[in-house]
Amino acid sequence: MCLLFKERLGTEFTSWLCMLGAAPFAALGFIRFQGMYTEDIVKMAISSFALSTRNLINVPFNLYYEILEPFINQSRKESIVHDKKLRKIEKAQQRKNKSA
Known part of the structure; x- marks a missing residue:
């Protein structure tokens, strides 16, 4: 991103764009959901959605x-x-x- 806009928009504006583009990814390091950080959530999502293809059947059992x-x-x-x-x-x- 820096290399594309540096000549067109200038160094200062391009640096602000880079910081704004990186801010969401930096913020993800502080997010916790059910005791897991973002990288753990992403790992679990990939393993559960992409790697496991089992059909789960919920049968109530008392x-x-x-x-x-x-x-x-x-x-x-x-x-x-x-x-x-x-x-x-x-x-x-x-x-x-x-x-x-």
Whole structure:
């Protein structure tokens, strides 16, 4: 940039243009995002967007439900015995399953 504009615009104006052109890149050294500096962000972006081509699938998984499922089903069965509304709902579901 310096060599292109030095003869046309003069030395002083060209030096100001060079400083203005370099200022954004100098400012990038002070930017931090999630504990990473700009060069780390650029490295991560290149590695994640350009180098990895895997299709990622997000499948929800409830670990607590998986662990406690037997206890939940047992307590539900026990509550059906003592709760009239739940017994009716259970019978309705059984009828629905038989007819389908």
